[in-house]
Amino acid sequence: MQKNYPAVALLVLGSAMFAPAQAQNGVQVKQRITAADGQHEMISFAEGKGYKAADADKMFREQLGLLKDETLVRRQTEKDELGFVNERYQQYYKGYKVENGDYLLHARQGEVQLINGRLERGMERVNTTPALSEAQALARAISFVGAKKYMWQDDQSFAPKGELVIVRNELGKGATAGKPTLAYKFNIYAQAPISRAFIYVDARSGDVVFKNDIIKHTAATGTFATAYSGSRSIADDYTGTTYRLREVTRGLGIETYNCKKSNSYTAAVDFTDADNSWTEYNNANFDNVAGDAHFGAQATYDYWKNVHGRNSYDNAGAKIKSYVHFDDAPGGAGYENAYWDGTRMTYGDGATRFRPLTSLDVCAHEIGHAVCEKTANLVYSNESGAMNEGFSDIWGAAVESYAVSNLGATSGGVKAKDTWLIGEEIDKQQAALRSMSNPNSQGQPAYYKGTYWATGTADNGGVHTNSGVLNYWFYLISQGKTGTNEKGLSFSVAALGITNAAKIAFRTESVYLTSSSNYAAARTGSIQAAKDLFGAGSTQEQAVTNAWYAVGVGAAYSGGGTTPPPTTGTYCASKGSNVSYEWIDYVKLGSIARTSSKDAGYYDGTATSTSIAAGSSQTISFSAGFASTAYTEYWKVYIDYNQDGDFTDSGELVVSGSSSSSGTLSGTFTVPATAKSGLTRLRVLMSDASATTSCNSYSYGETEDYSVNITGGAAIAAASAGSSANQIIGKEEGRGLELYPNPASDVVRISLPGGAKVASVKVVDLRGASVGGARYNDNGTLNVSGLAKGVYMLSISDGQKTFHTRFVKQ
Structure with missing residues (x-):
């Protein structure tokens, strides 16, 4: 793939590199979490x-x-x-x-x-000119889904319309695999077999690059079990001749309809009763599950309104519609699923695996997907999808607990349920679909990337499996526990009760998470949510933090059960995914001196070390290798001065700058007197993207890690104190390409490292096109008198290595 940049990018040489501001116009950053x-x-x-x-x-x-x-x-x-x-x-x-x-x-x-x-990130590489029409892209989307029948064949309101957007290519097809691309976005609702998802089609290649399910299934072959809630008082309405399962006392209403074992919503009818006792619905056809669906929606609405002050799932009173006795293949064996499709609730009657799927926890779970859609809108794949499922399980448990505690005998008697089992009353084959208190018992992980952690693409990246981590975290902060996790680390989590735990969880989901958030972001957001609600340093903040530690996401709260300081082998990953165009070819600091070619995006040189004294001034040198064109590269050098396993503390970004030169650059920094004595990590990072920081899987460039031994420093260091990053200040004498005078009008002198002889010189303009009018002489001079005034790039080779630099003809 050709790598292109705007011409102006080639004009930067030795300029200051973007670094996160610590103080701008009086602004002071208190904390930056990366x-x-x-x-x-x-x-x-x-x-x-x-x-x-x-x-x-x-x-x-x-x-x-x-x-x-x-x-x-x-x-x-x-x-x-x-x-x-x-x-x-x-x-x-x-x-x-x-x-x-x-x-x-x-x-x-x-x-x-x-x-x-x-x-x-990586927007600058997106080609924003579509090559396909909307109709062509829609044909590709329909072919990808491959359904026998689509909803718009019966109802044109579901006809998909394309929207041009930019989305990351997550399906790994074509030249844009893993990168953002311009794509048509379609809402494709299939009727047979049932599915609904946003399908993204590359606007240039026609490849389907991303799929985000709107219908959130609760299991691969069937979602949730039904749990019956005893004799309930339900709100409905009266037409003057009959009673219907419709009400307008909650938001814009709650309505429940009968699909009559078909897959048609338009043909669905009201459940009706003449005397409003509904006793005859307890029959062989399981018509009584209509009452479960209706009550489940009511109880879920009441929970959100009374506990979280939220008016329906959208906080604007949205009507909740439920359709029971749904069958995707009319006359078939029964539909073993329940789902929210972005518009309504749909419940099947089950078959070999499930009883009818209208249990209270399923109702609350599915409406929980609607809440997520209106708040964080977590993408339904991989970790964000697992958290989408996990939050819905949390709401299933929370609504069950609320209904049993608040809608008991005085209002008809909700029978006791197991709060921490999901679908326990309708699963015919096992104890439950999932266990929040013991995820391993139902094949889910209780530890991040631990036992039962799902990998691969099945089930949208294991969304119904890896949700166990969030489920167990919520159980721990609700109930509390002291124990040892599967990694042998002891933890202690105080019990907050399910109501306080739910308030923290919902503030995390609604205030601090975004569509692509992962488990690490959930940890950060939930800690902040606990601080907001209960104060910094509160029991709640400590419990939330320690629960994440118990499930393998981050360290424990300071003071008990903390993770030991990492060694130089436990730092975050930093790697370039493409070294076809540029790489690090030289690093020197003290006795560290390495010349190399490309190292597949990362080089582990931690076995090599040098000593640096606290309080001393140091100079580090480095250079880039280029395959052809010299691009502007952004350099960052980090040292973990306080040895806490990251490079995010003040002063740990020691050198920062950018250059399009292949010559050797250097930066000078002072080791803080407060730096902790001993062996620690040095990280040298070169990327073509200015926003790349110390922990990245980025596109173009390379990272190299080494060790430094700090002497004469503090025995124990807090966050490193030091100046902000020093800029790259120049070339190391005798090593880089030298070109002078620059600008020039007639003759330019060229000096290669080590006095090497120039083998060839190529002159191109800023478009990359070769130009005439320049002639190299064997005496080391380039005659440029025939060139027009302007900016050019010179590629100069010694027969083994090619150097690239900017030249101005005046």
Whole structure:
């Protein structure tokens, strides 16, 4: 694949590199939490030293390093019970919406307290000119789904319309695999077999690059079990001649319909009764499950309203419609599923695996998907999809607990249920679909990437399996537990009760998560949610943190059960995925001196070390190798001064800058007197993207790790104190390509490293086209008198290595 950049990118030489601001115009960053891939997961500001909410665009540009053609557009604003104004911003590039690019702003009294979220990176490589028409792309989407019948064949309101967006190619097809691409987005609703998903078709190649399910199944062959709730008092209405399962006392209403074992919603009819006792519905046809669906929707609405102050799933009173006795193959053996399709609830009657799927926990679970859709909108695949399922299980458990505690004997008697089992009353083959208190018992992981963790693409990346981690975390903070996890680490989690636990979980989902959030982001968001609700250092914050530690996500709260300090072998991954065009070819610091070619994006040189003294001034040198064109590369050098296993503390980014030269660059830094004595990690990172930080899987470039032994430092160091990153300051004498004078009018002198002889010189303009008018002489001079005035790139070879540099003809 050809790598292209705007011409202006080639004009940068030795300029300052983007680095996250610690203080800009009086702004002071209080805390910056970085995700494993280097993105800024959360940034908080010191009291009274943040941005005004009205300056959101300026803030995002300064703190996140947005591209010129990149914007964040506010799409949602809500004020919560704590006085926070929470705003969701949608990422756009050149006017195109960037799917799953979300950032959140949280302000009080007009001042931003913190921001968090996740953006799509690599926008500058997206070709924003479509090559396919909408009709051609739709044909590809329909072919991908491959259904026998689609909903719009009966109801044109479901006819899909294409929207051009930018989305990451997650299906691994074509030249854009793993990268953002321009795509047509279609909402494809299939009737036989049932499915509904957003299908994304590459607007240039026609490949399907991403699929996000709208219908969230609860299991591969059947979702949730039914649990019956005894004799219930249900709200309905009276037409003057008959009673129907419709009511208008909750939001815009709750309605329950009978599909009569068909797959048609338009042909569905009301359940009716003459005397409003509904006793005759307890029959062989299981018509009584209509009451379960209706009551389940009512109880779920009541839970959200009374516990979280939320008016239906969208917080705007949305009507909740339920359809029971659904069968995707009329006259078949029975439909073993229940789902929310973005519009309504649908319940099958079950068959060999399940009884009718209208249990209370299934109702609450499926409506929980609707809540997620209106808040975090977690993408239904991999970790975000597992959390989408996990949050729905949390709401299934929470609504069950609420109904048993608050809708008991005085209102008809909800029979006791096992809060921590999902689908226990309708599963014919095993104890339950899932266990939140013991995920392993039903084949789910209780530890992040531990036993039973699902890998691969099945079940959208294991969404119904890997949800066990979030489920167990919620169980721990609700019930409390002291024990040892499967890695042999002891933990202790205080019991918060299910109501407080649910409030923390919902604030995490609704306020701090974005569509592409992973488990690490959930940890960060839930800790912040606990602080918001109960205060920093509270029992609740400690319990939330320790529960994540118990399930293998992050360290324990300081003071008991903490993870031991990492060795130089336990740092986050940093790797370039493509070294076809550029790589690190030289690093020197003290006795570390390595010349190399490409190392597949990462080189582990931690067996090589050098000593540096606390308080001393050091110079590190490095250079880039290029296959042909010299691109602007962004360099960052990190040292973990306090040996806490990361490079995010103040002063640990020691050198930062950019250059399009293949010559040797250098940067000088001072080792803080507070640096901790002993062996620690040195990381040298070169990337073509300015936003790349210490923990990234990035596109073009390379990372190299080494060890440094700090002498004369502190026995114990807190967060490193030091200046911000030093810029790259120049070339190491005798090693880099030298070109002078530059600019020049007639003759340019060329000097290669080590006095090597020039074998060839190529001159190209900023478009990459070769130009005439320049002639190299064997005496080391290049006659440029015949060139027009302007900027050119020179490629100079010694027969083994090619150097690239910018040249200005005046």
